[in-house]
Amino acid sequence: MSELLQAMDLLRKVFDRYAGKDGDGKSLSKGELGDLLCNELCEGKAVKEKDVERFFADLNNDKDTVIDFHEYITFVAALTALRNEHP
Amino acid sequence: MSELLQAMDLLRKVFDRYAGKDGDGKSLSKGELGDLLCNELCEGKAVKEKDVERFFADLNNDKDTVIDFHEYITFVAALTALRNEHP
Numbered sequence: 001m002s003e004l005l006q007a008m009d010l011l012r013k014v015f016d017r018y019a020g021k022d023g024d025g026k027s028l029s030k031g032e033l034g035d036l037l038c039n040e041l042c043e044g045k046a047v048k049e050k051d052v053e054r055f056f057a058d059l060n061n062d063k064d065t066v067i068d069f070h071e072y073i074t075f076v077a078a079l080t081a082l083r084n085e086h087p
Numbered sequence: 088m089s090e091l092l093q094a095m096d097l098l099r100k101v102f103d104r105y106a107g108k109d110g111d112g113k114s115l116s117k118g119e120l121g122d123l124l125c126n127e128l129c130e131g132k133a134v135k136e137k138d139v140e141r142f143f144a145d146l147n148n149d150k151d152t153v154i155d156f157h158e159y160i161t162f163v164a165a166l167t168a169l170r171n172e173h174p
Contacts, residue, residue, distance in 0.1 A: 004127035007097035008167045014091045040091035070168045077164035080095045081157045 014040060015072050027066035030056050041079075101127060102159050114153035117143050128166075 001009075018036040019028050028036065034052040038044060059071045067075075088096075105123040106115050115123065121139040125131060146158045154162075 002101075002127040002130075003097055004101045004123075004163070007094045007101065008163065008170060010090055010094035010097070011167055012171060014089075014094065036091075040089040043089075069171050073164045073168050073171075076091070076095070077160045080098055081160050083095060084099060084156050084160075 011073065011076060012069075015069055019069075023066070027068045028072065029066055033059070033067055098160065098163060099156075102156055106156075110153070114155045115159065116153055120146070120154055 014036070015028070016025070018032045019025055021032050021035065023029055023032075030052060033056055034047055034049075037047045037052065037055060056067065059067050059075045061071055061074070062068075101123070102115070103112070105119045106112055108119050108122065110116055110119075117139060120143055121134055121136075124134045124139065124142060143154065146154050146162050148158055148161070149155075
């Protein structure tokens with residue numbers, strides 16, 4: 001499998017791991033987003049509740065109660081572009 | 088390193104590999120995009136010139152002569168979301 005397809009599958013795998021913790025397994029609740037941020041981006045350091053709230057509000061484009069896969073991928077794309085500009 | 092960070096680095100690595108073939112190494116020419124599509128998404132099968140042209144036009148949001156990293160990542164995000172809907 002090509003590296004691009006591997007990267008895409010890895011993004012999917014990470015989403016499923018956190019989305020599956022509670023609820024429908026197809027979207028991220030606030031708590032699941034907090035866990036993802038903590039473990040995947042902050043090396044296990046706790047993320048402040050207000051920061052999770054802010055992230056959740058920023059990512060939640062359709063203003064429902066969860067972060068769906070498309071909102072997650074849009075967030076990852078923005079983060080990847082940001083990391084590119086500030087390595 | 089977390090799997091999310093690994094996936095982001097992998098996306099960066101793939102871009103650099105093709106962007107570095109000619110020109111400035113910071114963006115994808117039409118030829119480099121064709122190579123990326125062929126090797127990363129079509130298992131090495133040649134991609135028709137007209138399809139590369141169409142992809143290039145669709146991805147090239149700022150209508151310059153290259154695909155920059157941001158345009159590439161937006162494409163990858165859309166493709167990843169599409170693969171999610173049609174596994």
